[in-house]
Amino acid sequence: MTSDSNGTPLVEMRDMNVSFGGVHAVENVSIDLRPGEVLGLVGGNGAGKSTLIKTLSGAQHPDSGAILVNGEPVTITNPRDAKAYGIETIYQTLALAENIDAPGNMFLGRELTTSLGNLDDSAMEDATRRIMARLNPKFENFKTPVASLSGGQRQSVAIARAVHFNARILIMDEPTAALGPAETEQVRQLIRQLKREDIGIILISHDIHDVFDLADRISVMLTGRLVGTVNKDDVTIDEVLGMIIIGKLPGELTTSELADLHG
Amino acid sequence: MSVTEAPITDQEQVPDLPVGGAFKSLVRLTEIDTRMLGMFGLLLVIWVGFHFLSGGTFLTPRNMWNLTVQTSVVAIMATGMVLVIVSRNIDLSVGSMLGFVGMFVALLQAEWLPQLVGFDQWYTWIIALAAGLLLGALLGLLQGTVVAFLAVPSFIVTLGGLLVWRGLAWLLASGRTVAPMDRTFQLLGGGARGTVGGTISWVIAAVACVAIVILLASRRRTRLKFGFRARPLWADVALAAAGCGVVLFAVWFLNRNYMPEGLAMAHAEANGLEWPPEGLNIPFGVANPVLIAIGTAILMTFITTRRRFGRYVFGIGGNPEAAALAGIKTKRTIVMTFMLMGTLVGLAASVQVARLNSATSGLGTLQELYTIAAAVIGGTSLAGGVGSIFGAVLGALVMQSLQSGMVFVGIQTALQDVVIGAVLVLAVAADVLYRRRQAT
Numbered sequence: 001m002t003s004d005s006n007g008t009p010l011v012e013m014r015d016m017n018v019s020f021g022g023v024h025a026v027e028n029v030s031i032d033l034r035p036g037e038v039l040g041l042v043g044g045n046g047a048g049k050s051t052l053i054k055t056l057s058g059a060q061h062p063d064s065g066a067i068l069v070n071g072e073p074v075t076i077t078n079p080r081d082a083k084a085y086g087i088e089t090i091y092q093t094l095a096l097a098e099n100i101d102a103p104g105n106m107f108l109g110r111e112l113t114t115s116l117g118n119l120d121d122s123a124m125e126d127a128t129r130r131i132m133a134r135l136n137p138k139f140e141n142f143k144t145p146v147a148s149l150s151g152g153q154r155q156s157v158a159i160a161r162a163v164h165f166n167a168r169i170l171i172m173d174e175p176t177a178a179l180g181p182a183e184t185e186q187v188r189q190l191i192r193q194l195k196r197e198d199i200g201i202i203l204i205s206h207d208i209h210d211v212f213d214l215a216d217r218i219s220v221m222l223t224g225r226l227v228g229t230v231n232k233d234d235v236t237i238d239e240v241l242g243m244i245i246i247g248k249l250p251g252e253l254t255t256s257e258l259a260d261l262h263g
Numbered sequence: 264m265s266v267t268e269a270p271i272t273d274q275e276q277v278p279d280l281p282v283g284g285a286f287k288s289l290v291r292l293t294e295i296d297t298r299m300l301g302m303f304g305l306l307l308v309i310w311v312g313f314h315f316l317s318g319g320t321f322l323t324p325r326n327m328w329n330l331t332v333q334t335s336v337v338a339i340m341a342t343g344m345v346l347v348i349v350s351r352n353i354d355l356s357v358g359s360m361l362g363f364v365g366m367f368v369a370l371l372q373a374e375w376l377p378q379l380v381g382f383d384q385w386y387t388w389i390i391a392l393a394a395g396l397l398l399g400a401l402l403g404l405l406q407g408t409v410v411a412f413l414a415v416p417s418f419i420v421t422l423g424g425l426l427v428w429r430g431l432a433w434l435l436a437s438g439r440t441v442a443p444m445d446r447t448f449q450l451l452g453g454g455a456r457g458t459v460g461g462t463i464s465w466v467i468a469a470v471a472c473v474a475i476v477i478l479l480a481s482r483r484r485t486r487l488k489f490g491f492r493a494r495p496l497w498a499d500v501a502l503a504a505a506g507c508g509v510v511l512f513a514v515w516f517l518n519r520n521y522m523p524e525g526l527a528m529a530h531a532e533a534n535g536l537e538w539p540p541e542g543l544n545i546p547f548g549v550a551n552p553v554l555i556a557i558g559t560a561i562l563m564t565f566i567t568t569r570r571r572f573g574r575y576v577f578g579i580g581g582n583p584e585a586a587a588l589a590g591i592k593t594k595r596t597i598v599m600t601f602m603l604m605g606t607l608v609g610l611a612a613s614v615q616v617a618r619l620n621s622a623t624s625g626l627g628t629l630q631e632l633y634t635i636a637a638a639v640i641g642g643t644s645l646a647g648g649v650g651s652i653f654g655a656v657l658g659a660l661v662m663q664s665l666q667s668g669m670v671f672v673g674i675q676t677a678l679q680d681v682v683i684g685a686v687l688v689l690a691v692a693a694d695v696l697y698r699r700r701q702a703t
Contacts, residue, residue: 057588059587059588078590079587079588079589079590080590083590089588091588093584093585094585095582095584095585095588095589096582096585097577097578097580097581097582097585097586097648098581098582098648099577099580099581099648099649100574100577100578100581104574104578108574108578108585108586108589108591109575109578109586109589109590109591110589110590111571111574113571117570117571118569118570119568119569119570119571119574122485122486122488122489122491123489125489125491126489126491145581
């Protein structure tokens with residue numbers, strides 16, 4: 001998998017279009033993701049970030065566009081397809097069934113079963129305990145519905161679910177939005193660790209500092225269009241803010257516009 | 264008393280009363296559902312209460328035996344209703360559907376089949392029962408498809424069904440009463456012949472006890488194998504003893520419902536028993552419909568807790584969006600819950616028709632409300648995601664106990680409805696309070 005880390009992207013999305021009743025939520029957007037890379041996807045509310053990644057995770061049908069995984073064109077019509085290609089998603093809402101315990105949520109839709117096809121709850125709990133020992137050693141509520149867990153613990157469950165199934169491509173939609181400082185730091189460390197394991201990560205975040213800290217490249221969206229994709233090392237936070245707010249690439253910004261950003 | 268203290272939390276400062284504390288730790292160690300304990304308590308209060316009010320005639324083997332038979336039909340349907348409600352839907356049509364399917368099953372064995380093959384063939388009951396299950400499944404499939412794929416709210420779809428199936432039941436028989444049923448088919452409904460007898464009742468009880476022990480032991484073994492915390496051994500032993508005790512006591516009690524002299528004499532003669540001058544106490548044994556209901560409840564519990572389908576139903580009820588994002592085929596799952604519900608209605612209709620030995624167009628009227636009430640009293644949340652089969656069966660028993668008890672003490676029908684309605688609301692209110700306290 002490391003052989004083409006500089007060659008074929010893990011994922012390529014070409015000219016993606018999604019519209020809702022005449023409103024273009026995503027218009028001709030192309031992005032790509034390489035192994036071991038964190039791609040920050042930023043933009044204001046309604047910029048189309050979530051809609052774009054939903055076409056990749058199988059939760060939203062695009063009107064047109066092509067998705068390539070390892071250079072091969074693929075069709076993703078539902079979440080099962082995406083998972084089959086090793087694409088896992090951690091949604092902003094976490095997408096947990098509140099009434100079910102952590103192992104049940106982790107394996108929801110992919111339950112371990114005995115040879116007779118019965119749910120193997122013990123095996124699922126065992127696997128959950130193992131992965132939690134790695135992700136969040138303090139986690140101990142394996143038998144209670146996740147509704148009774150704290151925000152950080154719930155986040156752990158959502159992350160564990162994405163990581164456990166050997167994801168090659170991980171989409172994280174606002175992974176730290178509901179977390180305290182300590183838990184946020186934990187997630188950051190996890191992202192760095194996954195990166196070392198050559199997993200490609202698309203990180204959607206409102207927190208520009210988060211993105212700057214973690215991302216290798218940053219794609220900026222504004223009102224459904226891609227403003228541009230830049231290498232983090234080549235730009236300043238202000239220049240990225242300029243892309244987010246005004247929709248201009250770093251070179252196009254005037255000094256007065258830059259000054260306005262601080263007003 | 265000082266009022267300047269900082270607020271204190273329960274765990275830290277308030278010492279548990281010795282008794283309450285012991286009870287709490289007992290509940291924690293044995294992992295008993297306190298709600299179920301409460302239901303048992305409620306049932307006991309109702310039974311003992313009516314026993315006194317009726318001058319000591321309620322808690323008798325004969326009356327309890329009747330109570331179990333009367334509970335079966337609603338209990339069978341309530342097990343299916345749990346899954347429908349857990350998935351955030353409702354089925355208001357089950358009473359009318361029971362009427363329609365019951366009428367169909369009755370006509371099939373009383374008029375249509377006899378015209379083809381004559382009366383009382385050995386296979387008539389099989390065809391009739393299979394047809395009932397199939398018709399129920401089809402009606403459920405139809406309603407479920409409209410709910411899941413056309414996205415019409417289940418309340419509306421099944422409200423329509425409530426009218427449509429009732430109307431069809433009328434049209435099928437032009438309002439006639441259809442009777443009698445096939446002689447073998449009648450056995451499904453209990454009655455004097457439709458029981459398994461005293462000995463087999465004991466055999467079933469013994470098998471149930473062995474099953475309880477095996478289940479607890481295998482669960483314990485698996486948990487220890489994975490190195491998880493298991494219940495303390497004494498708790499497992501106590502649970503097994505309690506479970507077996509309840510089963511054995513129930514069978515012992517029900518087996519004291521003896522046949523009246525004439526029936527017993529005929530039975531003795533048929534089985535070559537000598538008839539002593541002081542007479543013989545021959546028990547009826549557990550009635551067939553009760554065994555059918557228990558079997559259904561066990562099967563449904565298995566489907567709900569041990570199969571993917573059950574897990575998906577609960578996932579959908581807890582968070583439909585999350586279930587879909589997890590790759591669950593939510594629409595298909597919803598259709599299957601309605602199909603399962605319909606199949607159980609077919610079974611319940613067969614039992615009901617067999618028990619009454621006739622079918623009328625009004626068969627099953629208002630049963631949807633008793634079914635829903637049983638599920639809800641048994642702890643199924645109308646908000647979805649929460650419910651248990653066992654609770655629903657207990658709920659059905661509570662409803663039937665109330666109803667039978669009021670008949671027993673001679674309360675007029677109108678007042679019975681008032682009480683049942685009030686109990687339903689109170690039960691749900693208590694449940695809401697219970698959950699709120701659990702949550703904090």
